[in-house]
Amino acid sequence: MTVNPEISYWHLWTGDDGATHQTRCELTSFAWQSMGGKAASQWNDHLLSGETNLLFSILPVGFNGDWHENPKPQWISVLSGRWFVESTDGTRVEMGLGDLAFGGDQNAKEDAQGRVGHKSGTVGDEPCSLMIVQLDPEKWAGAKPGAFK
Template identity: 55%
Template sequence: MSPGEKPRIPYWHLWTDEQGVSHQTRCALTEFDLKTMQAPADPQWQGQRTTDGMTVMVTVQPIGWVGTWHENPKPQWIIPLSGRWFVESMDGQRVEMGPGEISFGEDQNTVETDGRKGHRSGTVGEVAAVLMVVQFATPPTVASPCRFA
């Protein structure tokens, strides 16, 4: 990325369609402004801020951990800090992610189909997956892939 070029930060969006089926779409954060966080620091690219009541936590998935089919408890950003993990949506797509890759889990309001509801997730490989989770207090959207463009 050149110094004057706006960033494009990729992320996966796990979302629910009108029929209650979860999907994953590759999206990008693109709304950035070049400004200082606090003078006299030099300007840096800053994305949109959300001040909605949020909960921030770190969770550790042990080696071999697999979470059976479930929905995210709230719309939430999931950022792997170390290790690798996967997310499988109801449509059968499986995405594996590691440090530096981002997922937005918004699969609430799914409808159970063939024993699947929401998503499955779990650890990949021979090390635990350490994830930072930022949960939103606002309700989820439906049929809105890439809502953080």
């Protein structure tokens, strides 16, 4: 058995001043265990449990979403293509196949330029397919980096 693995992700969050930021974080709470039954052991990180919504989204070529907050706290995984997320602090992150992000920019405040939350769009000449798992907003809205340790 090797050292506990990590999975990196981008965490979009709102600061106390209402500006949004993106921080590179890691999921690190993996345990060597079976998924159950007769399944062999593997690294598992039981991040959370409870009610969620699962949806798939396809952003067309040229998609450019204006400034907005994530409608709910949500995990987003890129299945194909590329997309970008830009926060109000000016950070722009491009993600592709297999990249993971958490959208926790709820409670953002409009800045002097009229921007709030983030903007996002496709990169390149193919659509971007996403898998999105939305979490309970009562518990996870505005989650800060480190909330998933």
